[in-house]
Amino acid sequence: AQRVTQPEKLLSVFKGAPVELKCNYSYSGSPELFWYVQYSRQRLQLLLRHISRESIKGFTADLNKGETSFHLKKPFAQEEDSAMYYCAPPLSGGSYIPTFGRGTSLIVHP
Amino acid sequence: KAGVTQTPRYLIKTRGQQVTLSCSPISGHRSVSWYQQTPGQGLQFLFEYFSETQRNKGNFPGRFSGRQFSNSRSEMNVSTLELGDSALYLCASSSDRGNPWAEQYFGPGTRLTVT
Numbered sequence: 732a733q734r735v736t737q738p739e740k741l742l743s744v745f746k747g748a749p750v751e752l753k754c755n756y757s758y759s760g761s762p763e764l765f766w767y768v769q770y771s772r773q774r775l776q777l778l779l780r781h782i783s784r785e786s787i788k789g790f791t792a793d794l795n796k797g798e799t800s801f802h803l804k805k806p807f808a809q810e811e812d813s814a815m816y817y818c819a820p821p822l823s824g825g826s827y828i829p830t831f832g833r834g835t836s837l838i839v840h841p
Numbered sequence: 842k843a844g845v846t847q848t849p850r851y852l853i854k855t856r857g858q859q860v861t862l863s864c865s866p867i868s869g870h871r872s873v874s875w876y877q878q879t880p881g882q883g884l885q886f887l888f889e890y891f892s893e894t895q896r897n898k899g900n901f902p903g904r905f906s907g908r909q910f911s912n913s914r915s916e917m918n919v920s921t922l923e924l925g926d927s928a929l930y931l932c933a934s935s936s937d938r939g940n941p942w943a944e945q946y947f948g949p950g951t952r953l954t955v956t
Contacts, residue, residue, distance in 0.1 A: 763942040774947050774948065774950070775947040776947065780942075782942065822874065822935060823897060828897065831876075831885075831886070
């Protein structure tokens with residue numbers, strides 16, 4: 732089965748602290764993964780994707796094939812980072828059911 | 842470009858009734874996917890339509906069905922509603938163009954409450 736898992740339901744940190752939201756995947760072949768974010772009262776939106784290798788709002792995510800992980804990291808959390816974060820596989824075109832992670836709620840305290 | 846729109850935004854139905862939800866994708870997007878979002882289960886994939894054909898289907902009972910029209914607009918139908926169907930139903934569109942790795946753009950969702 733092709734799936735991603737997010738082991739943490741909630742992550743609570745103080746402003747300025749480093750943040751790491753965990754995502755593990757089980758895939759055959761070379762995976763493509765995404766992080767989506769949902770801020771309060773806003774729609775779900777793309778934060779970043781593996782293939783772009785970019786940093787968005789200070790967040791980065793590196794694919795580690797040895798550990799089958801795609802953890803989302805930010806060195807210094809800001810209060811506006813408080814949101815729900817989902818790790819997600821791509822649409823498969825029918826070869827498997829794309830299963831989002833259950834989401835991690837990040838709360839950044841002042 | 843206008844974003845993905847979903848109607849209605851809120852619905853209250855009674856157990857046993859049926860409901861139809863509508864989704865208009867971003868202009869030019871041919872792939873439309875539907876998800877059920879609940880606090881306990883997160884986002885669960887319902888199905889994906891591409892060029893009026895169902896391309897993929899999640900593990901939901903047959904009460905959940907959908908279709909896509911020639912203008913890429915999509916509808917989702919749930920028959921014989923159960924209390925457990927109460928959820929936020931999200932629609933997402935993707936430009937695809939044969940690339941399943943394209944970003945998905947999500948709508949605001951339809952909040953369905955079954956009483």
